[in-house]
Amino acid sequence: MDDPRPCRDPKEQHAWAATAAGTLRVLEGKWKIVIIVQLLASDEPLRFSELERRIPGVTQKMLIQQLKELEKDGIVIRTLYPQVPPKVEYSLSELGRALTPSFQALVEWSYLKERRLEGCSVA
Amino acid sequence: MDDPRPCRDPKEQHAWAATAAGTLRVLEGKWKIVIIVQLLASDEPLRFSELERRIPGVTQKMLIQQLKELEKDGIVIRTLYPQVPPKVEYSLSELGRALTPSFQALVEWSYLKERRLEGCSVA
DNA sequence: CCGTATCCTTCTAGATACTG
DNA sequence: CAGTATCTAGAAGGATACGG
Numbered sequence: 368m369d370d371p372r373p374c375r376d377p378k379e380q381h382a383w384a385a386t387a388a389g390t391l392r393v394l395e396g397k398w399k400i401v402i403i404v405q406l407l408a409s410d411e412p413l414r415f416s417e418l419e420r421r422i423p424g425v426t427q428k429m430l431i432q433q434l435k436e437l438e439k440d441g442i443v444i445r446t447l448y449p450q451v452p453p454k455v456e457y458s459l460s461e462l463g464r465a466l467t468p469s470f471q472a473l474v475e476w477s478y479l480k481e482r483r484l485e486g487c488s489v490a
Numbered sequence: 491m492d493d494p495r496p497c498r499d500p501k502e503q504h505a506w507a508a509t510a511a512g513t514l515r516v517l518e519g520k521w522k523i524v525i526i527v528q529l530l531a532s533d534e535p536l537r538f539s540e541l542e543r544r545i546p547g548v549t550q551k552m553l554i555q556q557l558k559e560l561e562k563d564g565i566v567i568r569t570l571y572p573q574v575p576p577k578v579e580y581s582l583s584e585l586g587r588a589l590t591p592s593f594q595a596l597v598e599w600s601y602l603k604e605r606r607l608e609g610c611s612v613a
Numbered sequence: 614c615c616g617t618a619t620c621c622t623t624c625t626a627g628a629t630a631c632t633g
Numbered sequence: 634c635a636g637t638a639t640c641t642a643g644a645a646g647g648a649t650a651c652g653g
Contacts, residue, residue, distance in 0.1 A: 381544060383597070384527040390600035391523050397626070400514055404507040415635055421504060426627060431636065441606065452634045453633085462606060469599050472592035474506070477513035479588055483564065520646070538615055549647060554616060575614045576653085 393440040398425055398433045403463065406443065407470060412458035442466075516563040521548055521556045526586065529566065530593060535581035565589075 394400065405421050406413060413421070419430055434457060437443040442463040448454040459466075517523060528544050529536060536544070542553055557580060560566040565586040571577040582589075 380528075380531040384524055384531060384544075385546075386604065387527055387593075387597045387600045388524040390603050391596055393603075395518070401507055401511040404510055405503075408503040408507060419635095421507075426629095427636070428628090428638095429626065432626090441603075447635095450634095451633095453636085455635060462603060465599055465602055469592060469595035470510075472595050473514055474510045476588055476592050477510045480513050480516075480564075480585060481509065483585060542615095549649095550616070551618095551648090552646065555646090570615095573614095576616085578615065 393436075393442065396433050396436065398422065398429055399437060401425075402430075402433060402437065403442070403459070403466060404470065404474075406457065406459045406463070407467060412446065412456035415455050415457070418457060437463075516559075516565065519556050519559065521545065521552055522560060524548075525553075525556060525560065526565070526582070526589060527593065527597075529580065529582045529586070530590060535569065535579035538578050538580070541580060560586075 394403075401422050402418065405418060415430070415434075418434075419425065419427065422430065434443060434445070438445050441460055444458050444460050444463075446456045446458070448456070517526075524545050525541065528541060538553070538557075541557075542548065542550065545553065557566060557568070561568050564583055567581050567583050567586075569579045569581070571579070
């Protein structure tokens with residue numbers, strides 16, 4: 368495994384850590400990870416109601432709130448079709464899709480952690 | 491880039507998203523990412539005071555709180571040297587170090603995002 | 614040096630009801 | 634269908650003081 372550190376100079380490391388942590392704060396929020404994973408897992412853009420259906424337990428308020436923040440941060444794209452009844456689709460931006468490798472790695476890690484918790488052989 | 495989805499069956503995708511999101515909740519908390527990045531960036535275990543010094547803005551209370559949770563979740567290891575004055579070192583467990591690829595990818599993504607924000611050529 | 618204990622503020626999330 | 638508007642409870646975070 369490669370050295371994760373872009374630089375060994377302590378002051379640079381510090382700046383690096385701070386930047387990373389700051390940027391990653393856009394992923395904070397109880398439902399953002401699930402939303403992104405659902406959009407990653409889907410071939411096509413998802414309608415608001417479809418997201419709501421796929422994310423059990425979320426309320427409309429929370430869903431719209433987190434989607435708005437993700438949109439503001441340039442991660443998801445909202446497309447409104449001016450129809451009656453209204454139709455809105457959400458998809459990942461290029462920046463959002465660039466999260467793919469990170470999420471792949473995190474999902475693998477989550478499997479590792481789950482295996483550790485259960486202490487059993489899922490494989 | 492590979493398909494991030496472990497399975498195309500919708501029901502499996504749902505379970506996958508839920509599991510991942512649940513597990514990743516152990517990374518929630520204002521200071522956990524910074525703590526992990528600092529420990530990843532360091533060759534050696536870090537003393538409590540050293541972490542405090544490297545994470546500007548954190549209070550003792552928050553630092554110890556987040557460290558305790560990370561320890562409870564099996565990500566960091568606390569080692570107490572029974573001396574006077576006391577010495578405590580924190581390091582990453584095997585599970586913690588397994589976060590390396592994820593964090594590498596996330597840090598790269600954060601660079602991408604920052605470049606996007608600045609609209610300039612860092613490279 | 615490495616924490617605990619208290620108090621206080623802010624932020625988050627959820628329930629519920631309503632609208633173009 | 635896809636939201637908005639209020640209200641409220643609780644969690645998270647922070648300031649400060651103290652202790653082994």
